[in-house]
Amino acid sequence: MFSRRSDLPLKDDAATRFLPWLVAPMVFLCSIALAGAFIISALLGRWDRDVSGTLTVEIAAAPGEAGESAEQTRIRVEQALRILAGTPGVADARALTQEQLVGLLAPWLGNSDLLKELPLPAMIDVTLRPDRQIDVGALAEQLSQAVPGASLDDHRVWLSKLIDLSRNIERLAVGIVVLIGGVTSATVFYATRSGMAVHHDVIEVLHLIGAPDAYIARQFAERAFALGLKGGIAGLGLTLPVLIAIGLGARSLQGGFLADLSLPFSGWAAVVALPAVAALLAMLTARVTVHRTLARML
């Protein structure tokens, strides 16, 4: 695929010589955005596993003396269960029995008969269907408005908002990667065009001698590939220390969910492949540019 000789004196071109200097920072920025996307997506995976599956609805005990309070609380639980049953994505919702509640509290309060006399809050265990996304925030809102004293497990509502935010950051990172690719491609396009203008006479002679467009395009494409790869590798050289420093910093945080801020293997693979991707993008752009431009010559 790659021959070493070229009939066009592309090596000395001012028009393309700067390309590695552009590709290097582009690959650097792209790697950082890509690494960010991979780290966030790995976090998301873990959080998603945490929140999916189950939710807990807590309903505060209704005011009043014991008997009446228990009755009111039971009505609230039924209301909540009705809402949950009508929520898509909910597989099952089951109120904990008095015995189960007492069982839960026993380690702290002792297995006292007194517990049975206390106005206990009610708890509903909600099982979610794994195949459906559920809007936890909306459900929390709906429950707290319809059922006095009802609240959805706070931690999970918060986590679900964080997941939404992370997903948007992930999309932003992907957008940045695409944008950088577009800018790089556009630069290669203009560099190739000015290179072709500089070598117009040589190209014309090659044409008249019977060179097909592909013969000429190949020489520009190989040059663009070499320059793209050079810049890409330099960019990777800038990226690796930064990513390694972030990884070490994350490890030193220890504990908490931030401890897993390290780049997953697929992320490393993507970052390391980036110089080759940049080189291929440059090559393809140059090829298409030359073909398009030559098509307008006789």
Next chain:
Amino acid sequence: MRRETADTANVVQFDSVGVRYEHGPEILQDIDFSLPAGSFHFVTGASGAGKSSILRLIYLAQRPNRGRIALFGRDVGAVRRYEMPALRRRIGVVFQDFRLLDHLSTLDNVALPLRVAGASEDDVRKFVPDLLNWVGLADHLHAKPPTLSGGQKQRVAIARAVIGRPELLLADEPTGNVDDQIAVRLMYLFEELNKLGTTVLIATHNENLVSRLRHPRLRLEHGRLRQD
């Protein structure tokens, strides 16, 4: 006026061809001629008569504004872009200003037609030095054109034009930069190639040369052709 079927025995055929530049007058009008396979022709005329224009039409660097041109029996107007390289490779051209690539050695310049045609480097090594030897440039294989004399450049240009064994050889004022003695020797070279079957068309304003060699000529005068 248009002949419907091109004569396939003719390597080149012009029918009522007209050429103008920009919005100027037609510098070539109603040009009709044909070059049978294996023929040797001169095209003559004063400077500015349109000799180079006729050659450019044949090597597909230019389209006629009017009329029809057939190459190797094919109507040039109907040739698709992607078919042109193959057609051009059947034609060898010695350009008036040589058009050598200054950054390439003599050897690489002459190798170009082989390489663009996809020939192997083995073939390049086999044929190019031999041919350069034959035109007397064996000592300049690795010289770059700017270091060569006018006559040497001319021989490089001729070698490049014939290395691909073209069926049609076009030369634009090939004797412009050399004295008469060398000019005659170049003509003998073209005659040798012609004897091997190559159709030859040479543009020149050197009447002296033309009269010494007995080949038919196409004489351009006032934009029209007078054949004798």
